[in-house]
Amino acid sequence: MLTIQKLHPNPFSNQQPQHQEPQRLSGIYQYHNAPEVLPEHGLEYDDNTYPVSDKYPVTSMDDYPASFNAQQYRNNNNKPPRIIFGMKVRSFLLVALVFVLIVVGAVVGGTVGRNASHAANATAVVNEQSSRGPHNRRLRTNHNIGDICHNNNSRIYNSTINTNLVLGFHNWHSGVPKIAGELKKNPAPLRLGVLGAAAINPGAIFDPVSRHPDVVIAGIASRSKAKAEQQIKVCSLPVARAYGSYEDLLSDPKIEAVYISLPNGLHFDWTIKSLRQGKHVLVEKPIASNAAQAQEIANVSQETGKVVLEAFHWRFHPAAHLCKQLVASGEYGKVKEVTTKMALPAAFLSKDDIRFNYDLAGGSCMDLTYVFSATSYYATSSLAEAKIEVIEATARTNKKDPLVDEAMQTTYTVTSNGNTVTCHTQCDLAAPWLWGIIPPFWDLTAGITFTCENASIHYTNFPGPYLNHSINVRDNATGVTTKHQALVDGPQWLNRGEKWWTTYRYQLEAFVDRVRGVQSGNSVAEAEELDGLPWVSMQDSIAVMGIIDKVYEKAGLPLRK
Numbered sequence: 184m185l186t187i188q189k190l191h192p193n194p195f196s197n198q199q200p201q202h203q204e205p206q207r208l209s210g211i212y213q214y215h216n217a218p219e220v221l222p223e224h225g226l227e228y229d230d231n232t233y234p235v236s237d238k239y240p241v242t243s244m245d246d247y248p249a250s251f252n253a254q255q256y257r258n259n260n261n262k263p264p265r266i267i268f269g270m271k272v273r274s275f276l277l278v279a280l281v282f283v284l285i286v287v288g289a290v291v292g293g294t295v296g297r298n299a300s301h302a303a304n305a306t307a308v309v310n311e312q313s314s315r316g317p318h319n320r321r322l323r324t325n326h327n328i329g330d331i332c333h334n335n336n337s338r339i340y341n342s343t344i345n346t347n348l349v350l351g352f353h354n355w356h357s358g359v360p361k362i363a364g365e366l367k368k369n370p371a372p373l374r375l376g377v378l379g380a381a382a383i384n385p386g387a388i389f390d391p392v393s394r395h396p397d398v399v400i401a402g403i404a405s406r407s408k409a410k411a412e413q414q415i416k417v418c419s420l421p422v423a424r425a426y427g428s429y430e431d432l433l434s435d436p437k438i439e440a441v442y443i444s445l446p447n448g449l450h451f452d453w454t455i456k457s458l459r460q461g462k463h464v465l466v467e468k469p470i471a472s473n474a475a476q477a478q479e480i481a482n483v484s485q486e487t488g489k490v491v492l493e494a495f496h497w498r499f500h501p502a503a504h505l506c507k508q509l510v511a512s513g514e515y516g517k518v519k520e521v522t523t524k525m526a527l528p529a530a531f532l533s534k535d536d537i538r539f540n541y542d543l544a545g546g547s548c549m550d551l552t553y554v555f556s557a558t559s560y561y562a563t564s565s566l567a568e569a570k571i572e573v574i575e576a577t578a579r580t581n582k583k584d585p586l587v588d589e590a591m592q593t594t595y596t597v598t599s600n601g602n603t604v605t606c607h608t609q610c611d612l613a614a615p616w617l618w619g620i621i622p623p624f625w626d627l628t629a630g631i632t633f634t635c636e637n638a639s640i641h642y643t644n645f646p647g648p649y650l651n652h653s654i655n656v657r658d659n660a661t662g663v664t665t666k667h668q669a670l671v672d673g674p675q676w677l678n679r680g681e682k683w684w685t686t687y688r689y690q691l692e693a694f695v696d697r698v699r700g701v702q703s704g705n706s707v708a709e710a711e712e713l714d715g716l717p718w719v720s721m722q723d724s725i726a727v728m729g730i731i732d733k734v735y736e737k738a739g740l741p742l743r744k
């Protein structure tokens with residue numbers, strides 16, 4: 184049993200923090216930016232391992248390099264930036280680049296979808312050859328995430344494949360494959376199994392696992408064993424075993440934890456089954472189909488003493504915590520309104536995508552549940568206790584399955600600690616093209632805007648801040664805008680992270696540590712006290728599902744089941 188020790192004081196609490204050194208639970212760590220944890224734990228610190236790593240703390244105006252146009256901010260020379268399609272030039276270029284990648288993804292996805300087995304063989308050969316390089320005795324998991332690890336022939340492309348392509352670009356741009364290729368794994372890493380050979384697996388789990396020293400993909404389960412084998416091969420997962428059913432994987436005692444990337448409507452059942460089989464669970468968002476199911480998951484997690492985490496990866500990025508700190512600091516007055524939006528362009532999901540299927544708990548509120556999770560996280564510090572009232576919810580329903588909200592627009596209030604915040608959300612799985620020919624670029628950068636008493640704050644790209652983000656605070660009185668960014672550390676992580684870590688990598692860091700804490704003999708609550716890492720509590724997950732239930736009710740649509 185480890186001693187309980189609060190490692191990272193809550194940056195949002197009013198209590199004076201006591202200084203304590205951070206402690207790692209998950210095996211051998213070699214992170215360049217945490218040398219202070221090494222001697223005490225006898226851990227290895229190797230400059231050659233992460234030659235390009237560096238510490239990029241939260242930057243303030245004063246920390247910006249000479250090339251940064253500080254003039255604009257310092258001299259009250261608050262010229263409006265040049266705007267194209269409602270975006271600043273840089274954001275526009277990024278969105279345009281993402282769009283190009285999406286189109287390339289769609290074309291490649293279509294080709295691969297039609298020639299799945301051929302593509303799989305070809306990619307496997309490339310990966311096999313590359314593993315004969317100088318480091319071939321090491322565990323190599325640096326698959327190209329842009330490879331389409333998806334063999335559903337009926338699917339031409341989907342948003343998940345594009346997520347993977349964008350991640351592939353990020354990794355290439357940050358030189359990550361080299362870092363991952365040289366990563367030494369802990370001799371006894373956490374053995375993670377995956378339920379479903381889903382399209383999101385490469386981006387959300389294989390990639391971060393390949394960059395984490397203390398976890399491996401030990402198995403993939405699919406309804407078809409051949410499909411699991413194919414994903415293992417295409418994605419170069421050297422120690423993974425293929426299982427022909429989800430039950431088979433769950434009954435393997437060697438699997439210690441699972442990642443569930445099944446359609447939403449299967450999250451509840453398989454999370455419960457996994458917990459009952461003694462596995463810790465990282466389950467894709469939304470955690471379940473409704474709040475009652477989320478509550479049941481919380482009960483079973485408590486009963487079995489196993490960890491459950493809803494994969495709200497955005498919550499783990501330092502930028503999210505910096506934004507929370509700015510909003511909750513009180514420096515800009517109370518928060519009065521929060522407006523959040525997220526959209527995918529029409530025609531980027533195939534008509535038979537799981538997201539458009541009521542029986543699989545599809546719908547924009549379910550898939551783009553980020554908007555509810557983010558709005559609520561920032562609107563209150565105690566979501567579970569807050570009073571939520573949905574004022575308005577308007578759905579645009581899917582033609583094929585009218586129980587599915589293709590898009591949803593809501594207004595709801597969050598009242599806590601005597602303050603009421605009015606929240607507006609928009610989510611769209613099929614944002615219409617202008618005149619049917621121009622993709623709605625202006626709608627594609629997800630964003631969240633806070634109207635505070637004395638300032639407005641805008642956080643661009645909150646779901647994927649590792650790709651590019653900024654948090655701009657515009658002072659009402661002076662009109663001056665101050666830009667903030669956090670790439671590493673941030674207020675909650677203190678000494679962890681690398682500038683190339685994705686939201687998924689941060690999420691995995693927290694998950695593995697929590698599981699390791701429990702495996703060391705602590706209860707889930709004790710492990711939480713021990714690691715003090717960012718987390719999405721079950722109370723938060725239940726509350727977010729509760730908001731979605733109320734939204735469906737208000738919109739006149741049935742709850743998902």
Ligand SMILES: NC(=O)C1=CN([C@@H]2O[C@H](COP(=O)(O)OP(=O)(O)OC[C@H]3O[C@@H](n4cnc5c(N)ncnc54)[C@H](OP(=O)(O)O)[C@@H]3O)[C@@H](O)[C@H]2O)C=CC1
Nearest residue numbers: 343379380381382383387405406444445446447467468537
């Ligand atoms: N965190 C993130 O950034 C993202 C998260 N997601 C989440 O991940 C999950 C999966 O999304 P995505 O990868 O796009 O989905 P896919 O359709 O690609 O994968 C879902 C998998 O579930 C399995 N499955 C089991 N039953 C069914 C069924 N009846 N119909 C279809 N598939 C079934 C299939 O695996 P098999 O055939 O091998 O059994 C299939 O590959 C969703 O919950 C989604 O919300 C998605 C995208 C991004």
Ligand SMILES: O=C1OC[C@@H](O)[C@H](O)[C@H]1O
Nearest residue numbers: 342343346468527550551
């Ligand atoms: O989780 C997600 O994030 C990215 C979206 O494109 C996708 O539809 C969703 O499932």
